Amino acid sequence: MYIKRIDLKNFRNYKETDIELGEGVNVFYGRNAQGKTNIIESVYMASTGKSHRTQKDMELIRWNSEDAKITIDYKKEEEERIEIYLSKRLKKQIRKNGVRISKIGDLIGNLNAVIFSPDHMKIIKEGPVERRRFIDIILSQVKPGYYYNLVQYLRTLEQRNNLLNEAGINTGILKTIDIWNEQLADFGAKIIRARQEFICKICCMAADTHKRISNEKEKLDIKYNSSIKYHNNSEKEIRESFIKVLENYIKIDLKRGITHKGPHRDDILFFINGAEVKTYSSQGQQRTTLLSLKISELKYMKEETGELPVLLLDDVFSELDKERQKYLIEFIKDMQTIITCTNVEYFERLINEEVKVFKVEEGIIEKE
Ligand SMILES: Nc1ncnc2c1ncn2[C@@H]1O[C@H](COP(=O)(O)OP(=O)(O)OP(=O)(O)O)[C@@H](O)[C@H]1O
Ligand SMILES: [Mg+2]
Structure with a gap:
């Protein structure tokens, strides 16, 4: 399973962003507080219907905006789309391939993701x-x-x-x-x-x-x-x-x-x-x-x-020593991974495989 595209509107500090991911390793790098974890959060939302860091959906809507939207296109056996619409006035709306999902239970299990951050200690x-x-x-x-x-x-x-x-x-x-x-x-x-x-x-x-x-x-x-x-x-x-x-x-x-x-x-x-x-x-x-x-x-x-989930690694590598980094890298070779970090050079040395790199700065993403 892999994500093809992430499209965000007024989600956290993203006004409008539309990015295409690679099937392998995708690195989002940038200084602190630029929006790296927000990307991971948007994927987690599409996977579970909830944020991994807050219970309050309102916090996810960009300041001074009325509503927010996450659209994620991914490929399982077929191409699928999950859309999540958040509004200050209306109830949260979730759609799969355009069809409204009324229960979180029906969303979970579609886009499977595993998240790993130092917080998981x-x-x-x-x-x-x-x-x-x-x-x-x-x-x-x-x-x-x-x-x-x-x-x-x-x-x-x-x-x-x-x-x-x-x-x-x-x-x-x-x-x-x-x-x-x-x-x-x-x-x-x-x-x-x-x-x-x-x-x-x-x-x-x-x-x-x-x-x-x-x-x-x-x-x-x-x-x-x-x-x-x-x-x-x-x-x-x-x-x-x-x-x-x-x-x-x-x-x-x-x-x-x-x-x-x-x-x-x-x-x-x-x-x-x-x-x-x-x-x-x-x-x-x-x-x-x-x-x-x-x-x-x-x-x-x-x-x-029967399918590998999408792996979300938020700030994980800097906390691991060489031996453990080696193990994790061995693992991520075969699956789509979204990695956030502050230092990209370090990553390029670490991974031999093809890596898609995105620079994140104040809610704007540039592909390198
Ligand atoms: N609802 C919101 N509207 C606008 N901006 C927001 C909103 N929620 C959070 N932010 C901004 O998003 C930024 C934090 O984004 P994020 O947590 O993705 O940072 P990061 O790049 O992962 O940083 P770090 O390297 O410190 O983990 C902060 O600048 C914060 O002010
Ligand atoms: Mg972060």
Whole structure:
């Protein structure tokens, strides 16, 4: 899969820009705050319907403008077009090949992208929210139905939590909790099962990459740490176990008015040679873990969809040492990559392949 053209109107600091990308490596370089990441953001929008750095679509509209538009032409089996229209007055409009898409779930999975920036160290270093986000974005792209289940799960969770809160005043409504437990377990079991399966697959791939980058010295292990216990990863078993847990925890749930167990509380754990990465690993080991994880994310997507996604590398290379740069470059040779950096000469030395270079200056892009 590759993007042929990006057309932006009043998006961030771009008044009007229309660029044609190459099928291989595309480098956008320029000083800080010129609009490099904004390009990556526009592609990410077309992939997921959302920005990777803000929840507020209004921030994406160029200052003093009423609306913005992103148009991306890409080639999968056929030529496709995604259009996103943002307005200060109207609802966001998304179109695929001219036809209106009303649900984000129907957009995700069309233009698949993997994004990698230094900010992603959060996945390794910070709390479980980032890790769940990581997993949910990938699975939403490759597994039909995953995003739908997730949305339904979160909706049911909210309703169950509302009920827990109201039960303080009106104990009678607790009679209906079983219905919510059943529904939560229905969607929740599907989510846990998909995540568990994903982690098993990605664990092998990441361990393989990590072993090579660390000169065979380190064994990376990734585990899905669920708040629901199960032995074999069957939906039925997870569902039953989930219902039992909900029943056992009802007193605690009622006390705080929230649901304490379920995939919204689950986590992913990383270990190097048996020690947890977040707590015991050096900065370098953490970076290698992230790189291994990102490379396996690409491999996984290729395996599941039969196509390599578009890779978005925002300011990544300057943070990696030579050995790790070499690994990443080895990888990007076969796929379309959009890279942002401040120093292009350095890049041209690094990559032997043909590279399409764009200079970015105050929201204006010039092809070199
Ligand atoms: N809605 C907007 N309207 C106009 N300009 C905006 C808007 N949002 C952001 N900008 C401008 O876009 C620029 C930032 O763009 P971007 O984040 O792409 O920079 P960058 O080139 O990636 O920089 P760095 O190298 O520091 O990462 C800033 O100058 C900012 O003021
Ligand atoms: Mg940037």
